[in-house]
Amino acid sequence: MLALAMCATCLAPAPAWALSLIAPIPGPVVRRFSAPVPDWQSGHRGVDILGQVGEVVSAAAGGTITYAGKLAGRGVVTVTHGELRTTYEPVSAEVRVGDKVAAGQAIGTLESGHACPGGTCLHWGLKRGDTYLDPLSMLADLSVRLLPESAVGIADSKAAARAAALDSGHGIPGLFTFPANGEVGSGFGMRFHPIFKEWRMHEGVDIGASCGSPIRVAAPGVVERVSFDESGGHRLLVSHGTVGGHKLETMYLHAQGYLVHAGQKLVRGQVVGKVGDTGWATGCHLHFSVKVDGRHVDPEGFL
Ligand SMILES: [Zn+2]
Numbered sequence: 001m002l003a004l005a006m007c008a009t010c011l012a013p014a015p016a017w018a019l020s021l022i023a024p025i026p027g028p029v030v031r032r033f034s035a036p037v038p039d040w041q042s043g044h045r046g047v048d049i050l051g052q053v054g055e056v057v058s059a060a061a062g063g064t065i066t067y068a069g070k071l072a073g074r075g076v077v078t079v080t081h082g083e084l085r086t087t088y089e090p091v092s093a094e095v096r097v098g099d100k101v102a103a104g105q106a107i108g109t110l111e112s113g114h115a116c117p118g119g120t121c122l123h124w125g126l127k128r129g130d131t132y133l134d135p136l137s138m139l140a141d142l143s144v145r146l147l148p149e150s151a152v153g154i155a156d157s158k159a160a161a162r163a164a165a166l167d168s169g170h171g172i173p174g175l176f177t178f179p180a181n182g183e184v185g186s187g188f189g190m191r192f193h194p195i196f197k198e199w200r201m202h203e204g205v206d207i208g209a210s211c212g213s214p215i216r217v218a219a220p221g222v223v224e225r226v227s228f229d230e231s232g233g234h235r236l237l238v239s240h241g242t243v244g245g246h247k248l249e250t251m252y253l254h255a256q257g258y259l260v261h262a263g264q265k266l267v268r269g270q271v272v273g274k275v276g277d278t279g280w281a282t283g284c285h286l287h288f289s290v291k292v293d294g295r296h297v298d299p300e301g302f303l
């Protein structure tokens with residue numbers, strides 16, 4: 001009985017128009033909702049979620065695109081879900097008005113323009129009629145909602161920790177996801193080269209993936225170059241923007257080929273090519289390397 005009484009508020013029936021939302025990007029909430037009272041006063045009519053420019057923004061629930069374009073110079077997307085609308089900005093839209101989207105479906109990519117502690121933010125709003133609501137109040141993922149009030153401090157210190165890690169030549173674990181199905185065979189560092197039979201620097205890791213298996217980009221980014229040379233075979237260079245002022249890139253070598261072209265925006269995990277053995281390779285594998293400010297570093301610090 002006591003438990004029931006304590007939980008009285010959670011047993012209140014949800015209104016018919018309520019929705020279960022998912023966060024449009026995974027980053028922490030660094031600025032919370034504050035209702036404008038009265039309406040014309042400035043509040044913060046949404047929440048700011050820390051992200052990276054170029055990161056994919058997805059629909060918080062299934063619905064129909066009712067706005068996709070520029071408002072006051074900023075890209076804005078609105079998704080209508082029955083009585084509720086969610087808005088996303090600044091976002092470069094990859095959908096059009098009238099498109100139906102499912103929860104979690106990509107609607108565009110994050111643009112710069114909404115500065116916040118730690119970098120760039122997505123401003124995410126929720127409205128019912130003319131009333132602004134707190135999107136976090138309908139979030140299904142409690143881990144996001146339960147961020148402590150000091151979220152701003154956390155985001156600041158997280159960003160500072162990332163910058164400091166790169167400043168001191170360390171990696172950022174989890175920044176990149178594994179680009180192929182397989183184990184790391186040959187690691188980063190000096191090794192006895194299997195073809196040249198001499199000690200050479202190995203500027204990446206070799207992942208023992210099978211011929212023709214998918215190569216997936218390790219983080220959101222933009223294709224810088226697709227090329228071929230005698231040593232690396234079919235190679236791909238992807239830019240992931242900057243973290244703490246440091247330029248980050250990933251490289252993929254020896255592929256059978258790539259499905260992407262220079263300038264193309266990529267979603268994390270997107271299949272970009274097939275594992276092969278082109279160039280100086282003794283068999284099919286993916287050579288994956290990470291560059292910070294143009295210098296090769298150990299990818300295992302980032303996986
Ligand atoms: Zn905002």
Ligand SMILES: [Zn+2]
Binds near residue numbers: 202204205
């Ligand atoms: Zn290699």
